[in-house]
Amino acid sequence: MNIDGIRLVKVDEGEAVVPEWPPGEASPDWAETEFRGFASADGRFFGGGWEGGGGALRLDPYPYDEVCVMVSGRVALVDLDGGRREFCAGDVFFVPKGFRGTWETLEPSRKFFIAYYPTV
Structure with a gap:
């Protein structure tokens, strides 16, 4: 592999993907x-940037292992027992595949992410 394999990652550049979630x-x-x-090549390891407005998304379970690097805004993760953690610009956090709860975007936010679908 040569220098062409090196990628500059920006929050708002790359293949734009709007994930589809089950109704409700x-x-x-x-x-x-x-x-x-x-x-x-197999699509199990991927990353880039992410932008989100307000709102909440129930993830039961979280679909992959993910490292998040908050660039701006504020988000919270709330587990099914009501445990809550908030993250803001400058925070780096890991969400394991299988986490059960809700992702809340408390204000418009941007992050970098690296995600991995581990073997089953």
Whole structure:
């Protein structure tokens, strides 16, 4: 592989993907766009930028392992028992595949992310 394999990752550049969620999982005001800047050949490892407006998304379970680097805004993760953690610009956090709860975007937010679908 040569230098052409190196990717510059920006929050709002890359393949724009708007994930589709099952009916009733997202609040009516939920809005998000992923900008996939890179992916492995098998698609199990990928990342890029993400933007989201307000709203909430129930993730039961969370579909993959993900590292998030908050660039701006504020989000919260709330587990099914009511445990809550909030994250803002500058925070880096890991969400394991299988987390059960809700992602809340409390204000317009941007992040970088790296996601991985582990083997079953």
